[in-house]
Amino acid sequence: MLASNEIAKHLISPPETSVVIKIDPQAAADILTSRNKGNRPPKPNKVQQFSSDMENSRWGLTGDTIKFGTDGRLLDGQNRLSACVRSGKPFKTHVVFGIDPALFGRMDIGKPRNAADILHIAGFKYASTLAASIRWAHLLDTDPYNRSTLQPDFVLGLAKGKYADIEPFLKHGRDINRHFAHPAGQIAALVYKFSKSDAEKAGDFVRAWLRGERSGKYQIIDTMQALLHSQKANNNGRIHELTRASIIVKAWNIFELGQKGSLAQLQAAANKKMEKIG
Template sequence: MTIAIPDPDPDPDPEEPEGKIASRVIKVTPEIAETFLSRASVNRRLDMGQVRSLADTILRGEWKLTHQGIAFDAAGALLDGQHRLRAIIEANTPVEMLVFDGLPREVFPVLDTGKRRSAADTLLSTGAKYLPLLSSTIRHVILFKTMPNDSWIGNRAQVSNDRILSAYNEDKDRYEEAVKIGRELSKHLFASQTVVAVGFFLTTEVAPAADIDEWIAGLKSGANLDPGDARLTLREVPRDTQKWGSRRRMGIRDQASIYIKAWNAWVDPERNGELRLRRLRKGEKMPMPVEVKFER
C-alpha cells in the first residue's frame, strides 16, 4: 500500500531547476572505471589503503549496491568516486554502482564529509553490549587469522564493517563470552581488554577439551600456583609495557602473542622451559594456539 504524503507548502508554479540531475545503475567494469577516471578534474588525494580495502571487499564478494557511487558534474567531470573506481581496477572485477550526472560543481567541498560509520555503529542493531570492545575484538581475531605475521596497524589492516558484522553473526555467543572474559581478566594482567578477549577467543576455539575454568581461575587469583606455572608468569608481565610513552610499549599484536605463548606453555608443559614472555622480535612469527581436543 502506498501512502501519499501531501506537500506542506504546495507551489502551483514550481520553478524548473537550472540543471537536471539524473541517476542510473550500471555495471562498472575495470575498463569503464578507467574511462571515468580519465574525466577527473579536481579530486581528493588518493588513499591506496582505502583502495585496497575496497578491492578486498569486492574480491570477497561483499560489495553491495548503495546510494554511494559515482558523481559527475554538468560538464561531465568526475566529482566523486575515485577510490571506488580505483578499487574496481585493483580487483579487476566489475560491480554494479549508482552513477549520478549533472551535479552542480559547488557540491564538491561537501562530498563525503559526514561522520563515517564505525564497526561499533554497525553492530548496534544486534543488541550486543560493549560494542567498541566487541568490534575491536572481532577485527583483531580476523587480522590474526588473515595476516598474523604482518602489522595490525595502518591501511592494510583495515577490516570492513560488513565483514565484522558477518563474523559476529557466525559466532556471536563465543564473541560475547570473549568480551566478558576480556573485561574480567584484563584487571589482573598487563594486557588490554581487547587483547585478552582476542586471546581467549583464539585459544579456546581450538581447545574444546582444555579446562578453561582452571585457566581463568589461576589468572584471576594467582593463588597456589607453582613458580613455573605459565599463568603466574603471565600475571607478572609488567603492566606498563603497553602504555603510550613507555619505551617498552607493545601493540595489540605483541600483547596477543604473549597471551598465546603463555597459553601454549600451560596446555603443553613441555614448552615451559622455552617460555619467554616478551614482544615479537623482528622476523619472529606469531605463535599459533595449541589444540586440545577430546580423545576419540
C-alpha cells in the same frame, strides 16, 4: 499539520524526496522514545551545542536530514532531536523516509560510523568490545600482521556468522581488563581461540590469571603477567598489541602442553613472529 501526524503519514507512504517538517519538542521526544531503537549513543557535546543554537535563534534550515528506515526506526538525527527536547524550541529540518536499514553502514560515509556503531545498531551488547574481539579473531585466523581496517559491514557479517559464538568470551576480556588493563577485545579473542583448542584448560587459564596463581602449572601465567607489566612500565605505559598477543599466546601454548616454561621463552616470543595457537 502536526509534526507527529505528518511523520506518521510519511512513514506509511514514504515520499521519494525529502520533506521539510517543523519538529516541535513533543514530536522530537516521541521519536526518541519510540523510534530510536538500537541507535548509537548520543554525543553530549553535540546536543549541548545544538541546543544552545536553538535557544538563541542561531539554528536554521540546512541540508542536513533526519532519516527514517523502512521499518520506522530513526537512523540519523538523534542529536538534533535531543537538542530540540533540551532547548524546548521547535526547528525546521529536511526529513527523509523509506531508507533500507541494511544500508546504514553506507550512509554519510564521511562520518565516524565504525564497526562498533553498526554492531550497536544491530542490537549487540558491548559493541566496542565485540568489534575489537571480532577484529582480533579474524586476524588470528588469517594474518595477525595485517594492519588493514575491517569494513563495518564485514564485521557485522562475521558477528552474525563465523564468530556468532564469541559473545560469551567478552566477559573474560572485560574481567581481565578490569584487573590488568589489557584490551578487553583482544583478550576475549585470544581466550576464544584458546577455547577452540581446549575449552577446559582455557577456562583454567583465565581463572588462574585473574586469581594471580603462582605455583605449579600456573607459574607460567604469573610470569606472563609480570612480563606484560614490565613491558608496559618500560615503555611509558604502552605495549604493542602484537607484542602482548605474542607473549600471551606463548604462555598459553606452554600451559596447554603442561610444561613449566620460563621467562626466557616468553621474552623470546615477544621479539619473534607470533606462534600459532596450540
